[in-house]
Amino acid sequence: MPRKAGDDGQDRRRCRAALRRRDLLALPVTLAAADQPARAQPAWAPSRPLILIVTSVAGSMPDLICRLVGDGMSRLLGPVVIQNRPGGFGTLGLAEVARAQPDGHTIGYCNVVTMAINDAMLRRQPYVAERDFAPVALLGFVQNAVLVHPTLPARTLADLLALLRDAPGRFTYGSPGTGTTGHLAMELLRSLSGVELVHVPYRGSPQLAEALRKREVDIACDSLSSLEALLRVGDARGLAVTGPQRTPLFPDLPTVEEAGWPGFRITSWGGLVVPSGTPAAAVSRLNAVANAALAMPDLAARLTALAFEASPGQPQALFDLAAQEKPIWADLVRRSGARAD
Structure with missing residues (x-):
């Protein structure tokens, strides 16, 4: 049948309309496909109780801090079991962490001693911190x-x-x-x-x-x-x-610097690590939960009563601080003549 004049224009309009309908119908599918990877990767969650290895004896300051932080983390992730592994200048406990399965279920407490001082005090250690651990969080200072x-x-x-x-x-x-x-x-x-x-x-x-x-x-x-x-x-x-300023808990106590020794400033700090190779999703979740625990009002009040200054932040802050302080402690060990027994 012969085509009438104007049929080509009508065909083109119908084709464009059909294409628009196809694109609109496909849009939700396209968006859903784009969103699929995010939906397929839910936030990491533990499948069993977490183990937090503390490199100090029960009742020590690190132990008390870890028990408070562990309490807060347990409210968000489930049970956190504290295991005290003192000895070897803190290396025995962290060596156990380094050997653990890197699945996010074993966490280690580390501090200025194990991450910075031991490099100058000990001839050898059973791990290399930067190689065998991944940082989770810098908890704070005392x-x-x-x-x-x-x-x-x-x-x-x-x-x-x-x-x-x-x-x-x-x-x-x-x-x-x-x-x-x-x-x-x-x-x-x-x-x-x-x-x-x-x-x-x-x-x-x-x-x-x-x-x-x-x-x-x-x-x-x-x-x-x-x-x-x-x-x-x-x-x-x-x-x-020994810190840079007086503590609100005992405001009458001067600093060593105020007592006549300019530049004398020594503080302790601590944080959390996991075995190297732990999935990034687990590290990110543990970091977020540890920071949340530090901010819980009841726990924050108890940490303040321990003269502990919380310092929530990103995981890398822990390793950055250790790298910054290692040469300082090495110089202090050399000048003081301190040696491991």
Whole structure:
């Protein structure tokens, strides 16, 4: 049948309309296909209880912090089981983490000792941190305090140093262990002031606090959170804190810097790691949950009461801080003459 004039134009219009209808009908399918990868990759979730390995003894400051953070994480991810693995300057516990299955279910607590100081203190370690671990979170900071037994006739740091100069080698100081920030802080103070005193390392903070209370040692240097109970009941006298500023918990305690030693600033910090090779989705979820735990009002209040300054952030902040501080601690170890026993 012959085509009428104008049929071509009508055909073209019908074709364009059909194409538009096809494109509109296909659009939801296209969008759904584009969204399919996101829907196929839900947020990582554990399939069994998480294990949090703490490299310090039960009752120590790291243990208390990990139990609080673990409590918060358990509210969001399910049970978190704390396992204390002290020893070897913190390397025994972290070696267990390095050997664990990299599936997000085993987390390790690390700190300034295991991530920065040990490189200068130990000839060898059972792992290479940057190779064998993936960072999860930098939890935060706590500063140390210098305390004396209340029977010691020293009410300021200057008094203490004068006493030590008059009786070289007669007095003892305790730390929660060789290579800890408490040990190195006192060794640095000793080397700067020229005094002589005897170091007595303990297996952890609880043992050190009890030793000072009984005056098995004359002086102690450890995290403020580990010693503050002694201060509150009068079983010890505080002379100074080692951080960059005074603590709101004991505002009358000056910093070592204020007491006459410019540039003397030593703080402890801690964080969480997982075995290298842990899926990025698991690391991201653990980081988000750890940060959320630090922000929970009840836990934040208890952490503040421990003189702990929370520092939530991205995982890499932990390794960045360790890299920044390693040369500082190496220089401090060299200057102080501190050595692993």
